[in-house]
Amino acid sequence: MAYNFSKIEKKWEQKWEQDDSFATYETDKQKYYVLEMFPYPSGKIHMGHVRNYSIGDVVARFKKMRGFNVLHPMGWDAFGLPAENAAIKHGIHPNKWTLENIDDMRNQLKRLGLSYDWNREVATCSEDYYKWTQWFFLKLYEKGLAYKKKSSVNWCPSCETVLANEQVVNGACERCDTPVGKKELDQWYFKITDYADRLLDDIEKLKGWPEKVKIMQKNWIGxxxxxxxxxxxxxxxxxxxxxxxxxxxxxxxxxxxxxxxxxxxxxxxxxxxxxxxxxxxxxxxxxxxxxxxxxxxxxxxxxxxxxxxxxxxxxxxxxxxxxxxxxxxxxxxxxxxxxxxxxxxxxxxxxxxxxxxxxxxxxxxxxxxxxxxxxxxxxxxxxxxxxxxxxxxxxxxxxxxxxxxxxxxxxxxxxxKLRDWLISRQRYWGTPIPIIYCDECGIVPVPEEDLPVLLPKDVEFTGKGKSPLDTNEEFVNTTCPKCGKKAKRETDTMDTFVDSSWYFFRYTDSNNDNMPFDKNKANYWMKVDQYIGGVEHAILHLLYSRFFVKVLHDVGLSPVDEPFENLLTQGMVLKDGAKMSKSKGNVVSPEEIIQNYGADTARLFVLFAAPPERDLEWSDQGVEGCYRFLNRVYRLVEDLTFIYDDNSEIKVDSLDKSDKELRYVLHSTIKKVTEDIEERFNFNTAISSIMELVNEIYKYKDNEELNSVKKAVLSEAIDNLLILLSPFSPHITEELWHITGKDSSVHDESWPEYDKNATVKDEITVVVQVNGKVRDRIVVDSGISKEDMEKEALASEKVKNYIDGKDIKKVIVVPKKLVNIVAK
Ligand code: ANZ
Ligand code: ZN
Incomplete structure (x- = not known):
């Protein structure tokens, strides 16, 4: 049968979902926390996402097979401006727009076969999440780390509205083109400057971070x-x-x-x-x-x-x-x-x-x-x-x-150089700042038991004038928690960087109703062992997260004072040398690639085409090549169905030269793939050695009479091939694993250890002399015959220099030791 990727991939995704295969619990095993930066739910995943999450998925699956208890969660950085713009443009409520996008994108991610524990999914715009964002605001306020001060915002005099920096295009309002002015407003700040020295000094501790990111952080703190x-x-x-x-x-x-x-x-x-x-x-x-x-x-x-x-x-x-x-x-x-x-x-x-x-x-x-x-x-x-x-x-x-x-x-x-963090946004679609203003009592924080301060759903979006929260009487008018008199709510919402400064904690205990997270659970899972994302977040997101963790540490909530042990910043996905973007019209959509070639090919290509930290140049031929490779693997395994019921063990003594050759390649590949993933994240070279292994297996099966020894050697090679390939292309390997007659999941296998003996070639060194003088040393198989020794000696380039143009009078061979050529 042909490789029907579409059928195979859907089948296994359903099965994994049914079995809740990626659910994670605290155990007494050693933990490993892999995290990819969560996406903004814009509606569609792009190739950058595919790359980011494929890298994370290989790490997660590999660590699991290495015996770790792996946490690998996913969620949504779901507040922010685009949702509000959609509301203004298309009259769709930001909440609806966002939740629909999340549904779409979740399905797209599921079509990639990523090993997320979806039970832990978070969305920063959900009440049970932003309640805790507000709770953290109160903690910072208590500690004197949240304060108000005047500062200026971009102001469009025609729309009479505050503009975010990205809404100012060449000094003019994005919407009406009026020159943008400044307006002084009282705004909320987090006092990150109190932590400047610690944020700077602790950069030393970040041994697993790229040097360039550390330098950027240092310069930013300045x-x-x-x-x-x-x-x-x-x-x-x-x-x-x-x-x-x-x-x-x-x-x-x-x-x-x-x-x-x-x-x-x-x-x-x-x-x-x-x-x-x-x-x-x-x-x-x-x-x-x-x-x-x-x-x-x-x-x-x-x-x-x-x-x-x-x-x-x-x-x-x-x-x-x-x-x-x-x-x-x-x-x-x-x-x-x-x-x-x-x-x-x-x-x-x-x-x-x-x-x-x-x-x-x-x-x-x-x-x-x-x-x-x-x-x-x-x-x-x-x-x-x-x-x-x-x-x-x-x-x-x-x-x-x-x-x-x-x-x-x-x-x-x-x-x-570091300035305090301005967190006020004059926007609707964000976490409301939990503060009340009372004429008698002044600034009054909302009591914890009154959280969350809910975003009202019934609001109007015009894009003009004050923010929809400001004009919502029901929201604004409240009573003072201290004196009970009439009071007004703060109508600014928080910068979305606040939401993303603590989401990695929430994943450790995402369904907790009483606390942002249980300390014991955070204790077990934190720090994030491997964080993976774009270098565009090298400064703000990472610095804000580090700040948050230090504050939480100081108030006794966080066991750790740095969030991310290791950081990998993946390169961009380019096409024709430029970043893929809508404006350049050079976007390749993941959906299309999955449709035409399958998720396994898409994953394999983004992992194979470049090492993770480098930019990746899109190539249709590259995709084709990966697709052909998977087809080849599929055929190989399917052609050999008759060997898998043979359960004979490999007896090293009964192996001949070609058996040893194949085992040599297999175990060297296991060694190389393991080291490439573990030490260097060099997925590209790992994949290319798997490709070579497949070539060797083909050669072997085509050239040999398959007796039971050889069947055992082939089975060993194929089982290991599937395990090695499984983190990269999880569906096809699962399918083929079953085709080889197993009931278990390939993803539950342990990562193979290579057999050291098999990676040492059985070889000896033979000295070659010409007229009694040593001219070369050659490495040959230990079982070599006298005739072959003579042949190899005469073929040596170094020896040729001394015998060219001369008559060979005699060749003396001492088995396994020496060849002496007498030439005149
Ligand atoms: C005299 C001087 C002589 C300076 C000299 C530099 C070289 P960094 O290293 O970035 O902290 N400076 C100070 N305040 C400034 C401001 N508000 N706007 C622009 N420039 C400012 O730079 C500190 C130096 O930048 C200061 O040292 C000052 O110039 C300038 F051979 O003072 B210097
Ligand atoms: Zn009051």
């Missing part, structure tokens, strides 16, 4: 050591404080720059000729994004304020500017500019003709002090710096800070 220094301003009663990482360069500070938004700016220029221009510049900066202002190739622009500061060490007057490249929310929002040693300052100084004074020079090298061509940013020797001259600049750094501290004009200081 710890800088330096100093804060106060500069007097001429004819102004306040001092200007700057943050610098280079106090050693202070003698070269030739001007100052304030962020345009700096609170001093308006006072400095009040009622002067500079005022109007400066006010206009500030307005312009408000409209420019931080990224556009600070990118390395953005032109530096600024304005003189007409004011001067005094450099506290040189005592010289230096002009004060405002400029685009200094940001209000880093350091103190003001800098001392040192053009001789800083790229940005140099560019600015050249443009506005400001003095460049070098204060550090390279050791043992003279420089033209009058004509600096580019800033010198390395270490060196102090010059132009009075009593610090001649010192190494690192040494000068601490001496200058010490001096500033003694003079009370500065102090050591540390700064972080």
């Amino acid at each position: 710890k800088s050591k330096g100093a804060e220094i106060d500069f007097e301003i001429k004819d102004f009663d306040k001092k200007l404080r700057v943050f610098t990482t280079r106090p050693d360069t202070i003698y070269g500070a030739t001007y100052m720059v304030l962020a345009p938004e700096h609170p001093y700016v308006l006072d400095l220029v009040k009622e002067t000729e500079y005022e109007e221009e400066i006010i206009n510049f500030r307005k312009e900066m408000e409209r420019t994004s931080e990224i556009d202002r600070t990118s390395a190739n953005a032109e530096k622009v600024g304005l003189f304020t007409g004011r001067y500061a005094i450099n506290p060490l040189t005592k010289k007057e230096i002009p004060i500017y405002i400029a685009n490249y200094v940001l209000i929310d880093y350091g103190t929002g003001a800098i001392m500019a040192v053009p001789a040693h800083d790229e940005r300052d140099f560019e600015f100084a050249k443009k506005y003709d400001l003095p460049v004074i070098p204060v550090i020079k390279p050791e043992n090298e003279e420089i033209d002090l009058e004509n600096i061509k580019k800033p010198y940013t390395d270490n060196g020797v102090m010059i132009n710096s009075d009593k610090f001259n001649g010192l190494n600049n690192e040494e000068a750094k601490s001496k200058i800070v010490k001096y500033l501290e003694e003079e009370k004009i500065g102090k050591e200081s540390i700064n972080y």
